[in-house]
Amino acid sequence: MAYEAWNEARAREIVAAHQMQEGPALPILHALQEAFGSVPDPALRIVAEALNISRAEIHGIVTFYHDFRHEPAGRHVLKLCRAEACQSVGADRLAAHARERLGIGWGETTPDGAVTLEPIFCLGLCALGPSALADGQVVGRLDEKRLDAMIDGIRR
Amino acid sequence: MSARLFISRDSGALAVGAEEVAQAITASAGRRGLDIQIVRTGSRGLYWLEPTIEVETPEGRIAYGPVAAGDVEGLIDADLLTGGAHALRVGRPEQIPFLKRQTRLTFARCGITDPLSIEDYRAHGGFQGLEKALRLTAPQIVDEVTQSGLRGRGGAGFPTGIKWKTVLDAVGDRKYIVCNADEGDSGTFADRMILEGDPFLLIEGMIIAGIATGATKGFIYIRSEYPHGIATTRDAIEIARKAGYLGASVHGSGHAFDLEVRAGAGAYVCGEETSLLESLEGKRGVVRAKPPLPAHKGLFGCPTVINNVLSLAAVPTVMAQGAAFYKDFGVGRSRGTMPIQLAGNIKHGGLFEAAFGITLGELVDEIGGGTASGRPVRAVQVGGPLGAYFPRALFDTPFDYEAFAARDGLIGHAGVTVFDETVDMRVQARFAMEFCAIESCGKCTPCRIGSTRGVEVIDKIGRGEAVEANLTLVKDLCNTMKFGSLCALGGFTPYPVMSAINHFPEDFGPNESGRQAAE
Ligand SMILES: Cc1cc2nc3c(=O)[nH]c(=O)nc-3n(C[C@H](O)[C@H](O)[C@H](O)COP(=O)(O)O)c2cc1C
Ligand code: SF4
Ligand code: FES
Numbered sequence: 001m002a003y004e005a006w007n008e009a010r011a012r013e014i015v016a017a018h019q020m021q022e023g024p025a026l027p028i029l030h031a032l033q034e035a036f037g038s039v040p041d042p043a044l045r046i047v048a049e050a051l052n053i054s055r056a057e058i059h060g061i062v063t064f065y066h067d068f069r070h071e072p073a074g075r076h077v078l079k080l081c082r083a084e085a086c087q088s089v090g091a092d093r094l095a096a097h098a099r100e101r102l103g104i105g106w107g108e109t110t111p112d113g114a115v116t117l118e119p120i121f122c123l124g125l126c127a128l129g130p131s132a133l134a135d136g137q138v139v140g141r142l143d144e145k146r147l148d149a150m151i152d153g154i155r156r
Numbered sequence: 157m158s159a160r161l162f163i164s165r166d167s168g169a170l171a172v173g174a175e176e177v178a179q180a181i182t183a184s185a186g187r188r189g190l191d192i193q194i195v196r197t198g199s200r201g202l203y204w205l206e207p208t209i210e211v212e213t214p215e216g217r218i219a220y221g222p223v224a225a226g227d228v229e230g231l232i233d234a235d236l237l238t239g240g241a242h243a244l245r246v247g248r249p250e251q252i253p254f255l256k257r258q259t260r261l262t263f264a265r266c267g268i269t270d271p272l273s274i275e276d277y278r279a280h281g282g283f284q285g286l287e288k289a290l291r292l293t294a295p296q297i298v299d300e301v302t303q304s305g306l307r308g309r310g311g312a313g314f315p316t317g318i319k320w321k322t323v324l325d326a327v328g329d330r331k332y333i334v335c336n337a338d339e340g341d342s343g344t345f346a347d348r349m350i351l352e353g354d355p356f357l358l359i360e361g362m363i364i365a366g367i368a369t370g371a372t373k374g375f376i377y378i379r380s381e382y383p384h385g386i387a388t389t390r391d392a393i394e395i396a397r398k399a400g401y402l403g404a405s406v407h408g409s410g411h412a413f414d415l416e417v418r419a420g421a422g423a424y425v426c427g428e429e430t431s432l433l434e435s436l437e438g439k440r441g442v443v444r445a446k447p448p449l450p451a452h453k454g455l456f457g458c459p460t461v462i463n464n465v466l467s468l469a470a471v472p473t474v475m476a477q478g479a480a481f482y483k484d485f486g487v488g489r490s491r492g493t494m495p496i497q498l499a500g501n502i503k504h505g506g507l508f509e510a511a512f513g514i515t516l517g518e519l520v521d522e523i524g525g526g527t528a529s530g531r532p533v534r535a536v537q538v539g540g541p542l543g544a545y546f547p548r549a550l551f552d553t554p555f556d557y558e559a560f561a562a563r564d565g566l567i568g569h570a571g572v573t574v575f576d577e578t579v580d581m582r583v584q585a586r587f588a589m590e591f592c593a594i595e596s597c598g599k600c601t602p603c604r605i606g607s608t609r610g611v612e613v614i615d616k617i618g619r620g621e622a623v624e625a626n627l628t629l630v631k632d633l634c635n636t637m638k639f640g641s642l643c644a645l646g647g648f649t650p651y652p653v654m655s656a657i658n659h660f661p662e663d664f665g666p667n668e669s670g671r672q673a674a675e
Pocket of ligand 3: 081082083084085086087121122123124125126129131342343344
């Protein structure tokens with residue numbers, strides 16, 4: 001997925017566009033991450049200033065939520081469902097296979113920067129497991145073979 | 157006349173290739189010069205048959221599934237467009253036992269209509285509840301909802317009418333309706349199906365809630381794991397606003413009401429109502445102590461109704477058909493229908509809406525058809541990550557809030573997750589503790605620290621270290637969490653853990669490695 005390079009003027013523009021809503025913090029953070037792929041420190045400074053809250057406060061908010069990244073992810077993000085319904089159809093085994101194939105653990109990115117592997121807890125596809133979110137696309141009935149094909153496709 | 161085909165755009169269908177199937181049909185029809193129209197619907201919730209193609213015929217719709225893109229040429233050769241014979245033909249969807257046995261009130265339209273066609277919605281009975289509500293006073297609407305016996309479908313089962321009455325009676329120049337669409341429980345997807353498959357139903361329910369309580373603004377808080385649900389609901393709100401159902405004067409009534417979708421950010425605890433309100437306000441999702449109740453001091457300190465998607469989506473039926481009609485379904489103090497979700501290792505997984513009272517065994521064995529793997533069912537977790545694991549011995553438990561509570565379980569959001577005999581219940585108990593540790597909001601020590609300790613102690617049991625003593629420790633820990641936690645995340649994590657220990661003690665004994673080796 002292609003993101004914009006960090007640009008302070010652009011960040012201010014995004015913050016300003018969402019600032020007037022009721023409870024603007026999450027919409028702003030989502031919009032920043034959508035643009036830049038992460039919410040880096042300079043962005044947090046701008047948000048704190050705009051919302052008139054302390055740096056510590058915005059830091060507390062952004063770190064509370066699993067979605068927000070401090071560092072950009074790899075070029076592709078593979079989120080595998082780790083929750084119970086997917087466990088019942090082999091999600092743990094599939095995840096172990098993915099970690100081995102990619103040579104990384106949960107939350108890590110392959111050294112070539114191609115793939116970040118993350119856990120996700122339920123996609124509401126619990127009758128179609130094991131499921132995954134691959135670069136934002138929902139995937140159901142995943143197995144080792146299809147996972148390998150996906151990884152090969154990404155790597156090529 | 158062009159042939160009309162129906163293919164779901166629900167993320168469950170998309171996840172297994174519905175888009176590719178739709179594209180293959182369009183391409184093939186183009187090559188063959190066939191005149192077709194494809195309507196993208198929500199899902200009927202028969203997920204083992206997705207992707208499904210339905211075609212309109214003089215006898216009604218005929219379904220085919222599960223269809224792969226590669227099947228399309230053969231299907232069209234077999235006269236798919238007129239309902240021709242084919243190995244994948246399953247006939248009239250309404251005649252499939254899984255659907256035939258249901259009582260679809262909330263899900264009456266889902267899978268049949270185009271979710272973003274407001275004309276389709278109206279043609280299938282939509283907005284009749286709102287029209288009825290607009291002829292009543294606010295207390296009359298609240299009374300109707302109370303009389304229906306509707307209880308919150310988000311987990312706690314609190315009477316919806318009483319909640320609404322509290323907000324109606326509360327004084328405030330601004331009041332809010334908040335829809336809890338955080339649906340974090342594994343094994344559940346009914347909220348998602350409504351958001352993606354019949355969003356106008358939720359919008360109608362929220363408008364009625366607004367008129368009934370004097371609230372003029374509503375928020376739908378949808379988890380970020382549901383990108384399709386967020387997009388479809390946003391589109392539906394836009395369409396409803398253009399059609400005059402939202403805005404300064406709802407349907408020309410003079411009542412103002414408007415809606416906004418907000419995306420969550422991957423925190424399970426934000427499904428807890430006060431944590432959700434904190435999150436909507438833009439703060440850390442730390443659970444608030446009650447009182448004050450959200451009905452008195454909720455969003456931004458204003459009186460707030462916070463209800464689950466399914467609670468709000470049941471209201472149009474209650475209003476259109478009357479409280480007595482709705483209340484007639486169900487048993488005991490569990491009235492109406494419950495959209496039950498059959499998930500996990502199950503042959504026929506999907507959405508099963510039924511009156512309360514159906515037993516767990518009927519659901520799993522008869523309707524679900526047992527496991528997908530073909531191995532015997534060993535355990536069933538009901539009610540998501542905070543719900544208990546039930547053994548076959550308890551399959552006579554009827555789906556009813558009180559009946560599940562009497563057996564140390566809960567219905568929660570009605571997810572039923574099936575496991576076959578290969579499941580290791582010690583691993584499941586460990587996961588329950590791990591999940592609590594990952595998702596804890598951090599406010600209470602038993603939840604924040606206890607869960608991590610729980611993982612460590614269960615690991616020791618797995619290694620065969622001082623098994624008896626460590627089991628006692630886990631039980632003590634569960635007791636501390638149960639009584640020392642502010643909300644149900646810490647307070648109910650003992651349900652899966654203790655039910656695993658009590659019903660499946662063989663997985664916690666020193667012989668546990670022996671059981672695994674035998675497989
Ligand atoms: C940890 C936790 C997570 C919860 N998650 C949800 C959820 O995802 N959706 C939901 O509707 N209720 C959830 N609840 C229940 C809500 O706190 C609340 O009872 C519900 O939104 C009230 O709506 P209702 O009366 O319509 O059920 C959760 C509760 C807890 C303690
Ligand atoms: S029980 Fe856990 S999640 Fe609930 S308030 Fe306490 S620390 Fe937060
Ligand atoms: S548990 Fe994996 S999608 Fe719900």
